[in-house]
Amino acid sequence: MSKTILMIALLCITISSPAAASSGRNFLKTANIQPAATEAGEDEQLVIDITSGLLQISKRVLQNLSRFVPASKLPTIHRVNQNFSHLMDELDTQPDAVLSATQDERLEALLKEFGPSDPFASLPYLSVDALKPGDIILRRSSALASQMTELMIWSPYTHSALYIGDGMIIDSTWEYGVKTRSLADLLDESIRVGVLRLQGLTSDQADEVVSAAQSKESAEYNFENVKLLGAQKLDVLTSVSRQSLGEMIGVLGRAEYLLDAKDNGKYACSELIVYAFKAADITLSQANGFTPGDMVRLGQAGFLSEVGRLQVPTQE
Numbered sequence: 061m062s063k064t065i066l067m068i069a070l071l072c073i074t075i076s077s078p079a080a081a082s083s084g085r086n087f088l089k090t091a092n093i094q095p096a097a098t099e100a101g102e103d104e105q106l107v108i109d110i111t112s113g114l115l116q117i118s119k120r121v122l123q124n125l126s127r128f129v130p131a132s133k134l135p136t137i138h139r140v141n142q143n144f145s146h147l148m149d150e151l152d153t154q155p156d157a158v159l160s161a162t163q164d165e166r167l168e169a170l171l172k173e174f175g176p177s178d179p180f181a182s183l184p185y186l187s188v189d190a191l192k193p194g195d196i197i198l199r200r201s202s203a204l205a206s207q208m209t210e211l212m213i214w215s216p217y218t219h220s221a222l223y224i225g226d227g228m229i230i231d232s233t234w235e236y237g238v239k240t241r242s243l244a245d246l247l248d249e250s251i252r253v254g255v256l257r258l259q260g261l262t263s264d265q266a267d268e269v270v271s272a273a274q275s276k277e278s279a280e281y282n283f284e285n286v287k288l289l290g291a292q293k294l295d296v297l298t299s300v301s302r303q304s305l306g307e308m309i310g311v312l313g314r315a316e317y318l319l320d321a322k323d324n325g326k327y328a329c330s331e332l333i334v335y336a337f338k339a340a341d342i343t344l345s346q347a348n349g350f351t352p353g354d355m356v357r358l359g360q361a362g363f364l365s366e367v368g369r370l371q372v373p374t375q376e
Contacts, residue, residue, distance in 0.1 A: 106283035107234065108155055112148065113290035114208040119144045120297045121211045121308065122170075128305050129174055140167045161204040171210060176313075178216040179359060179366055180254035186368040188227055188243060194266035195223040195257050196333060196364065197231075197243070198352055199250040212293060214312035215353025217254060220330045221246055224270045230277070232327045238279040243370075253370040256359050258342065265340040272339030273332060282326035288318045289349045313357065316349030330355055 119141050126137045143164060151158045180198075198217035200206050209218040221231035229246055232238045247253060261269075296311050327335065330350045337344050344363075345354060359366045 103283055106287055107159065108151060110283065110287050110290060111155075111158060111205065112151055113287065113294055114205060114212060115144050115148050115151070117212045117290065117294050117297060118208045120294070121312070124297075124308050125170075125174060125305075129170075133170065133174075136166050136170060140164060140170065159205070163202045163204055163207050167207055171207065171216075175210060176214045176216050176353075178252065178254075179356065180252070180369045183254075183366060183368045185371050186255060188370075190368070191223050191243075191255065192257065192261075192266065193223060193225040193263075194261050194269050195255050195367070196355055197221040197223055197229060197246065197253060197255060197370070198355060199246060199253045201249050202251050212290065212312060213351045213353035214309055215351070215356050216252065217352045217356055220333055220352040220355050222270070222273050222333050222336060223255075224274070230270075230273045230332075232276075232279070232281055232329045232332045234281055234283075237281045238273075238276045238327055238332060240274065240277060247370060247372050250372045253372055254356075255367045255370060256355060256364040257367045258337075258363075259365050261342075265342070268340040269336045269342075273336035276327060276332060276335070279332075280326045282324065282328045282331060284324065284326070285318060285321050285331070285349070286328050288321055289316055289351070292316055292318060292349070313353060315345055315347035315351070315354045317347050318349045321348050 122137050122141055122144075126134055129137070147158050147161065198220050200210060200216060200218045206218045210216060219231070219233075221229040223229050223243065224240070227243050228240060229243050230238065230240045231246070293311065293316070297308070300307070330352055331348075333355070334344045334350050344350070344358065347354070355364070358364045
């Protein structure tokens with residue numbers, strides 16, 4: 061995901077009141093985010109900043125989208141944006157509630173009708189046995205943050221993982237950084253999953269890709285670059301007063317070059333995959349703001365093959 065997931069420009073949010081301070085100490089637990097103790101305060105604020113940026117970008121995108129949808133949809137867009145404004149107000153004093161929010165069904169209906177198309181929607185379901193090491197697994201979850209990321213990167217898939225064989229993946233998440241886990245875990249947290257494959261990838265190359273990703277086990281999640289990505293997107297969206305729909309989608313759907321990004325040994329999800337393939341002399345992108353949406357677009361461009369979908373458990 062090349063932009064993924066972000067405050068971006070942002071509200072200067074500080075946890076200063078007693079109630080907010082208490083909430084700030086708890087919100088990483090609510091979001092299942094467990095950074096190193098020495099950096100907990102920094103990462104807490106980065107997550108708040110990222111979420112603030114997501115809210116701002118989502119409001120901006122919906123405001124622009126309202127110029128192109130039927131008038132009958134405008135009340136829905138207005139109510140969704142009202143909810144975003146409410147969440148921005150709550151983020152300062154009740155970050156737990158905002159970060160644990162599940163998807164907005166009104167926004168989900170808008171995304172299905174007017175959002176980015178799903179190139180995997182008509183493809184067959186695959187069995188786990190059909191997967192190969194080196195396959196790229198794309199997914200979207202039911203979290204509100206995942207919905208907002210869909211808007212920010214204009215992609216129906218907002219997270220990427222690398223399949224390493226034997227029903228296991230390796231990915232980088234806000235919660236744990238780089239970690240090997242079961243594919244079943246990823247499916248449990250997903251509402252849709254697609255599979256990309258680099259055709260012609262040899263078994264030796266796949267081994268190199270997997271080994272490179274595994275060499276980063278336990279590396280931290282790159283909150284800093286995700287925040288920069290969001291800030292860059294928001295800056296462009298706010299600097300152009302009345303964009304055409306095509307211009308807006310072009311801004312959201314492009315791989316970004318983050319001028320202030322640092323090589324800090326941390327990885328966002330798609331950043332990890334780009335690194336792993338580069339170890340096998342395969343360049344997926346030169347951009348350092350690469351997102352799951354950019355992975356999707358590599359499939360649409362034919363560089364990667366869209367091989368199918370994976371069945372996810374029925375949502376309660």
